[in-house]
Amino acid sequence: MTTTLYGLNNCDTCKKARKWLDRFGVAHAFVDYRDNRQAPETLVDWKDRLGGWEAMINKSSTTWRTLPDSRKTPGSDAEWKLLLKEYPQLIRRPVVVTDDGAITQGFSDNGFKKRFDI
Numbered sequence: 001m002t003t004t005l006y007g008l009n010n011c012d013t014c015k016k017a018r019k020w021l022d023r024f025g026v027a028h029a030f031v032d033y034r035d036n037r038q039a040p041e042t043l044v045d046w047k048d049r050l051g052g053w054e055a056m057i058n059k060s061s062t063t064w065r066t067l068p069d070s071r072k073t074p075g076s077d078a079e080w081k082l083l084l085k086e087y088p089q090l091i092r093r094p095v096v097v098t099d100d101g102a103i104t105q106g107f108s109d110n111g112f113k114k115r116f117d118i
């Protein structure tokens with residue numbers, strides 16, 4: 001099974017997730033989505049599979065807290081895509097995609113053990 005982690009190189013949670021995968025021998029690729037921005041269609045697919053735009057956003061991030069209130073309530077998919085194109089760091093990380101079609105967000109030891117059947 002192929003696993004791809006999408007996140008940020010300097011994100012502590014992404015670093016922990018990558019170390020966990022290495023420790024348990026789970027082959028994976030890492031994509032920094034600030035450097036390799038995802039296509040709008042990909043973001044919509046993630047949104048549909050992860051429970052909506054709100055579920056994808058890290059609202060505890062400094063970036064989110066410093067956004068003007070008018071930017072925090074996009075009214076359409078187009079506005080959400082534009083916001084995430086401008087601020088990809090708003091996406092909760094890591095986004096974990098496997099070639100079997102499964103997609104999850106975030107990292108925890110127990111969550112990954114369940115996710116990778118370890």
